[in-house]
Amino acid sequence: MSFGWAREYEPKTELGRWFDQRLPFPRLVYGSLGGGYPVPRNLNYFWNFGVLSGLMLTVQIVTGIVLAMHYFASADGAFNSVESIMRDVNAGWMLRYAHANGASMFFVAVYIHIFRGLYFGSYKAPRELVWMLGLVIYLLMMATAFMGYVLPWGQMSYWGAQVITGFFSAFPIVGEPLRIFLLGGYAPDQAALNRFFSLHYLLPFVIAGVVILHIWSLHIPGSGNPTGVDVKTEKDTLPFHPFYTAKDGFGVGVFLILYAIFIFFLPNYLGHADNYIPANPLSTPAHIVPEWYFWPFYAILRSFTVDLSIPFTAIVLAPAKLLGVLAMFSSILLLFFLPWLDTSPVRSGNYRPMFKRFFWLLVADVVVLGYIGGAELTPFHTALGQLTSAYYFAHFLIILPLVAKFERPDPLPSSISASVLHGEAEESAPYGLAQTHGAPAPAAAE
Amino acid sequence: MATLGTTSKDAPAAVDDGGVRRRDVLNIAAVSFAGIGAVAAIAPMVVQMAPSADVLAMASTEVDVSKIQPGQAIKTSWRKQPVFIRNLTLKEIAEANAVDVSSLRDPQTLAERTKPGKQNWLITLGVCTHLGCIPLGTGEGENKGPFGGYFCPCHGSAYDTAARIRKGPAPKNLMVPVYEFSSPTVVKIG
Numbered sequence: 001m002s003f004g005w006a007r008e009y010e011p012k013t014e015l016g017r018w019f020d021q022r023l024p025f026p027r028l029v030y031g032s033l034g035g036g037y038p039v040p041r042n043l044n045y046f047w048n049f050g051v052l053s054g055l056m057l058t059v060q061i062v063t064g065i066v067l068a069m070h071y072f073a074s075a076d077g078a079f080n081s082v083e084s085i086m087r088d089v090n091a092g093w094m095l096r097y098a099h100a101n102g103a104s105m106f107f108v109a110v111y112i113h114i115f116r117g118l119y120f121g122s123y124k125a126p127r128e129l130v131w132m133l134g135l136v137i138y139l140l141m142m143a144t145a146f147m148g149y150v151l152p153w154g155q156m157s158y159w160g161a162q163v164i165t166g167f168f169s170a171f172p173i174v175g176e177p178l179r180i181f182l183l184g185g186y187a188p189d190q191a192a193l194n195r196f197f198s199l200h201y202l203l204p205f206v207i208a209g210v211v212i213l214h215i216w217s218l219h220i221p222g223s224g225n226p227t228g229v230d231v232k233t234e235k236d237t238l239p240f241h242p243f244y245t246a247k248d249g250f251g252v253g254v255f256l257i258l259y260a261i262f263i264f265f266l267p268n269y270l271g272h273a274d275n276y277i278p279a280n281p282l283s284t285p286a287h288i289v290p291e292w293y294f295w296p297f298y299a300i301l302r303s304f305t306v307d308l309s310i311p312f313t314a315i316v317l318a319p320a321k322l323l324g325v326l327a328m329f330s331s332i333l334l335l336f337f338l339p340w341l342d343t344s345p346v347r348s349g350n351y352r353p354m355f356k357r358f359f360w361l362l363v364a365d366v367v368v369l370g371y372i373g374g375a376e377l378t379p380f381h382t383a384l385g386q387l388t389s390a391y392y393f394a395h396f397l398i399i400l401p402l403v404a405k406f407e408r409p410d411p412l413p414s415s416i417s418a419s420v421l422h423g424e425a426e427e428s429a430p431y432g433l434a435q436t437h438g439a440p441a442p443a444a445a446e
Numbered sequence: 447m448a449t450l451g452t453t454s455k456d457a458p459a460a461v462d463d464g465g466v467r468r469r470d471v472l473n474i475a476a477v478s479f480a481g482i483g484a485v486a487a488i489a490p491m492v493v494q495m496a497p498s499a500d501v502l503a504m505a506s507t508e509v510d511v512s513k514i515q516p517g518q519a520i521k522t523s524w525r526k527q528p529v530f531i532r533n534l535t536l537k538e539i540a541e542a543n544a545v546d547v548s549s550l551r552d553p554q555t556l557a558e559r560t561k562p563g564k565q566n567w568l569i570t571l572g573v574c575t576h577l578g579c580i581p582l583g584t585g586e587g588e589n590k591g592p593f594g595g596y597f598c599p600c601h602g603s604a605y606d607t608a609a610r611i612r613k614g615p616a617p618k619n620l621m622v623p624v625y626e627f628s629s630p631t632v633v634k635i636g
Contacts, residue, residue, distance in 0.1 A: 062491065063491075066490075066491050066494055069494070069495075070494070070498075084498070084500060087499065088498040088499035088500040088501075089494055089498040089499075090490075090493040090494050090495075090496050090498060090499075091489070091490035091493050091494050092494060092498070094490050095490055095491070095494060098490075249476070249480070253480075256483075
């Protein structure tokens with residue numbers, strides 16, 4: 001840790017000292033998650049969602065390893081093995097519901113974490129790599145979630161695999177051979193299912209590796225904070241343990257309650273009934289949509305309905321299908337450039353009056369995109385989807401650079417501790433009293 | 447005395463007398479609750495390893511023994527384990543009964559290992575009690591070992607005509623499963 005006042009790890013026992021000299025693993029943990037990591041003292045509850053994402057990754061890996069003990073990746077047997085997990089395996093129903101809803105809860109935590117970063121400017125220098133590694137994790141999560149959804153080999157699994165791998169066939173010339181290569185066949189079948197299972201088991205561990213890099217790169221400058229002002233002195237920070245372990249512990253409790261409500265009372269609320277029908281390569285479900293966490297991107301994909309061609313000729317430059325796929329991929333790749341698109345030196349949205357309004361517009365825009373992505377296609381929905389897709393790109397490519405240029409930010413507090421103690425000074429001088437007596441307000445309590 | 451979140455100036459002195467503060471109670475309650483929650487969350491990960499309902503449902507099997515002549519044996523399967531069903535000859539029964547039970551490693555009489563009136567039907571698991579190999583001796587011409595019953599080729603355990611361990615490393619007689627004759631010619635194992 002780069003702060004000079006970070007506490008040194010001191011082994012309490014002779015054995016601890018012996019171990020520390022040979023393998024300073026406890027020292028590493030103490031310095032990253034223990035009392036040796038100074039954290040800004042003013043973090044709010046939005047800073048819980050990193051730990052919550054890590055928790056959900058752990059839950060997914062543990063329940064996933066256990067489910068893999070009972071699942072078999074066979075085009076004939078996968079569906080039945082999942083049913084056997086639900087009916088015959090001891091506590092299997094709970095493990096599967098915990099895993100399926102765990103994916104959703106993981107995305108809930110990660111989406112809040114991402115929007116926290118967008119609002120408080122967590123992507124800005126010196127944390128650009130933290131942001132970009134986070135996006136890598138997000139991309140890996142999407143790949144993992146998609147392949148996991150294919151494994152039960154129900155109707156939605158099968159047609160999801162068909163549609164998603166169909167994206168690749170949009171690319172000219174190489175597209176269709178690439179799709180066949182990825183599937184190991186002309187349509188999803190045994191080969192595809194087996195490789196998806198293999199990768200679904202592998203990728204979470206790749207994610208865990210990138211998470212370590214994500215945290216490592218975060219701990220070089222240290223955590224950001226709601227004011228966006230840099231840590232200046234020891235007074236600005238608190239040791240991670242016990243202060244933020246306790247605060248995160250409370251957040252974990254609340255989050256697990258929500259998770260448990262889904263597992264025990266709404267286990268199939270976020271799923272699709274069609275996935276309890278075994279995969280049938282000869283019949284597509286009437287209404288085929290991805291899981292909710294893909295809906296905004298699905299809306300962008302579906303917004304492209306017209307080929308791009310040279311006006312008044314029949315020469316097609318790019319078919320609608322290709323445009324949709326490119327737009328969908330760019331909507332995420334775009335975020336890698338965010339640190340350089342938003343040039344405002346002020347990090348926190350709290351001190352950026354214009355940015356703040358556009359931030360909430362973006363949130364609303366993504367929510368509408370999500371709604372469109374999950375809805376049946378009507379002419380109105382398509383038009384709304386096209387509008388909101390266009391706005392999504394405009395936000396990052398046009399609005400953010402312009403806001404950074406023309407906005408006049410509010411004055412920043414001189415330090416984190418000043419911003420924290422500001423409120424206490426007012427509290428200790430009750431309204432109307434401190435001024436009339438003319439006496440100095442009592443010193444703020446520590 | 448215990449303080450209850452008081453902010454009066456003498457509060458710090460009161461804290462130091464070894465009393466229980468409200469925060470200690472909250473701390474212990476919260477950590478205990480989290481501990482119980484952790485155990486409750488780990489339980490499904492552990493119990494999923496136990497045999498599932500479909501495995502347990504395979505717990506009994508019926509075998510028609512009418513075709514087995516005296517001196518013959520068959521190998522069948524129960525709970526995915528081999529079961530030996532053997533129709534003993536009078537000579538084999540006599541041999542089994544001639545042994546001094548107290549001299550055996552796992553003392554049991556043939557009568558104890560068969561059903562009353564059906565002493566010729568020797569039904570045992572085909573799992574050597576040493577390390578779980580399948581002993582020889584059911585098939586025509588297989589090595590029945592020095593005691594004329596079964597012989598395990600893995601480590602040389604020899605069983606007699608009542609499938610009792612007589613020689614070699616195995617500690618116990620071949621196990622007799624729970625079974626009953628559901629008719630004079632049909633055995634229900636399990």
